[in-house]
Amino acid sequence: MSALLPIVHRIPPRLYRTSRSLRRVAVIILVVLIVFLATSAYSAVRLITSSAHQSGGFSAGLASNETVEVNGSLAFSNPGFYPVQGFEITLRVLNATGVFLGESTDGPIVLPAGGSTVFPVTFTIPISGTSAAESLLVSDQPLTTDAWGNATFAFLFPVSVRVAQNQSWGAPFANLAISPGPPTGNVVPVTISFSNHANFPDVGALEVALDSSGGLRCANANYGINEPPGGVYSQTQDFTLGSGCSIQGGYALATYTTAIGSFVLPREALP
Amino acid sequence: MSATPAASIPESPRAEARYNVPSLAYRVTIGSVRGVVYVILLVVLPVALLNFLASLSIPFPITVEAEEIYGLVVAILLAARYVLRPTRAYGPLCMAVAAATFLFFALLLFHSTYDLATPQSAVDISITFTDVVLILLLVPTFTFFAGVVTTIEDARSPGERLEFDYPP
Numbered sequence: 001m002s003a004l005l006p007i008v009h010r011i012p013p014r015l016y017r018t019s020r021s022l023r024r025v026a027v028i029i030l031v032v033l034i035v036f037l038a039t040s041a042y043s044a045v046r047l048i049t050s051s052a053h054q055s056g057g058f059s060a061g062l063a064s065n066e067t068v069e070v071n072g073s074l075a076f077s078n079p080g081f082y083p084v085q086g087f088e089i090t091l092r093v094l095n096a097t098g099v100f101l102g103e104s105t106d107g108p109i110v111l112p113a114g115g116s117t118v119f120p121v122t123f124t125i126p127i128s129g130t131s132a133a134e135s136l137l138v139s140d141q142p143l144t145t146d147a148w149g150n151a152t153f154a155f156l157f158p159v160s161v162r163v164a165q166n167q168s169w170g171a172p173f174a175n176l177a178i179s180p181g182p183p184t185g186n187v188v189p190v191t192i193s194f195s196n197h198a199n200f201p202d203v204g205a206l207e208v209a210l211d212s213s214g215g216l217r218c219a220n221a222n223y224g225i226n227e228p229p230g231g232v233y234s235q236t237q238d239f240t241l242g243s244g245c246s247i248q249g250g251y252a253l254a255t256y257t258t259a260i261g262s263f264v265l266p267r268e269a270l271p
Numbered sequence: 272m273s274a275t276p277a278a279s280i281p282e283s284p285r286a287e288a289r290y291n292v293p294s295l296a297y298r299v300t301i302g303s304v305r306g307v308v309y310v311i312l313l314v315v316l317p318v319a320l321l322n323f324l325a326s327l328s329i330p331f332p333i334t335v336e337a338e339e340i341y342g343l344v345v346a347i348l349l350a351a352r353y354v355l356r357p358t359r360a361y362g363p364l365c366m367a368v369a370a371a372t373f374l375f376f377a378l379l380l381f382h383s384t385y386d387l388a389t390p391q392s393a394v395d396i397s398i399t400f401t402d403v404v405l406i407l408l409l410v411p412t413f414t415f416f417a418g419v420v421t422t423i424e425d426a427r428s429p430g431e432r433l434e435f436d437y438p439p
Contacts, residue, residue: 012435015424019432022417026410033407156402162395 040154043080043113047153050077061200062172064261066128067102068136070121077116082154084111091123094144099132101125101143111151127263134266136169137256138176140197143167170197178208178252178268186241192223192254193234202227204258210239210247210270218245225256291437298354306350314342332382341375357433359425365418373411380404 012020063069078084088107095101102125111117127136135141149161174197181189190210196202202225209220219239227233241247247270254265293301317338321331345368352364383401424432 013424013428013431015420015427016432016435019417019420019424022413022420026413026417029406029413030410033403033410037403153398156400156406158399160397164393164395 036154039081040157043078043082043154046080047078047084050079059200060198062127062258062260062263063124065124066261066263067124067126070123070125072121074119074121075116076111076119078111078113081113083113085152085155087111087119087149087151089119089121090148090150092146092148093125094146095132095135096142096144097132098144099130101133101136108151131266134264136171137263137265138171138173138194140171140174141169143169170199172196172198172200172202173254173256173265176254176265176268178254178270180210180239180247180252180270181236183241186243188219188239188241188247189236190221190239190252191234191236193232194227195232196227196229199229201229202231202233202256202258204256207255207257208239209253209255210241211251211253212245212247213249213251216242216245218242218247218250290433291439292357292433293437295354298356302350302354305353306346309346309349310342313346314339317342329387332385333379337375337378341371344371345375356436359422359429362418362420362422362425365421366415367418369411369415369418373408373415376404376408376411380408 011017059072060068060070076084086108087110088105090103090105092103093101102123104123106121106123107119109117109119125136126133128134143166145165145167147163147165149159149163151159153159173194176194177192179191179193181191188210190208192206192208204225206223206225207220208223210218212218218241221237221239223235223237225233250270252268252270254268256263256265318335321333321335321338324331325335348364348368348371352361352368355361355364380401383404384397384399386395386397421432
């Protein structure tokens with residue numbers, strides 16, 4: 001009897017439809033996520049293999065606010081499907097003994113999907129205020145640079161990259177020596193010597209002041225300098241001391257004046 | 272394939288005749304085959320991938336043991352769910368699969384910052400996929416509530432869904 005009954009397709013009951021809808025929503029979310037993860041992985045691989053490259057090189061020089069400024073740019077291309085958002089780079093520099101010298105942040109920028117962009121990098125290291133910072137002017141030294149790059153990839157993946165590197169720093173007035181010769185009356189010949197180990201020239205004037213042990217200014221004079229990177233400077237000049245002023249056990253203080261400003265070098269003890 | 276109303280939720284003789292419920296033996300056979308496929312998809316392939324990454328010195332936030340336990344539990348539950356689909360155990364089994372998956376994803380959530388520090392390298396990369404796991408948690412959440420609804424439906428109207436799960 002039942003075999004003779006016509007097959008009637010009726011609408012499923014409400015609970016059945018609810019359960020089926022919930023399962024379908026779950027499957028749709030899962031499929032969309034799988035597609036998203038697959039394309040994200042593909043895009044990440046494309047992004048990594050395209051990698052950053054230097055654009056136009058980096059240049060370093062003294063800046064007006066008593067800093068060394070490093071300027072350059074990095075070119076990035078993003079051949080993937082998703083953008084890189086909020087991309088910023090933070091650089092931190094420590095000297096060989098671990099003393100913090102400076103920190104700088106560049107960005108954030110957006111690296112669009114399927115596009116390319118140039119990321120300008122400007123990094124400044126103070127060279128005044130502390131003995132560690134001032135020593136950068138006269139002492140070659142290894143520096144530790146920590147670079148952090150933070151960005152959000154494909155809208156949902158915060159990514160952080162840290163690169164630690166050791167760099168060698170070449171001082172613009174490396175091995176600075178201020179050597180007074182034997183006095184003749186109140187005239188003292190003073191020899192200034194240094195090497196320019198920086199990759200920028202020393203152009204300007206070096207004002208050298210000779211102070212007594214009590215802090216009294218005995219004499220000062222200017223040395224004209226124009227020393228290219230790698231050059232060695234040595235010049236002797238006579239200083240006329242003030243009457244009754246002795247530089248024995250005193251200090252020599254050199255100030256480098258260039259077109260962009262003045263930089264005080266660490267003071268030198270005199271014999 | 273023959274109808275086996277005895278293994279199913281009790282229902283009226285008129286309704287039984289219209290369903291195409293596979294026999295228990297058939298469901299056990301197909302369920303076993305499915306179980307093997309689930310084990311390959313949920314245990315063998317992921318473990319092979321984890322071992323491959325480990326061979327490249329790339330650690331993964333989830334251990335091989337956790338992945339094996341999850342994969343085996345869910346494979347068994349999925350196979351059992353197929354076999355017991357015509358019965359009242361289907362809804363609770365859906366909830367169990369969803370709960371196991373939810374727990375696994377929750378475990379992944381607690382380790383959702385992946386720190387890749389390559390040995391002998393000065394480069395350290397970390398990637399956070401918390402948002403993706405949170406969205407992924409919606410999947411077992413929805414399937415869990417689907418199981419709840421099915422359990423309620425089976426309790427209220429036994430056999431009601433068989434007409435639609437096993438259409439003639």
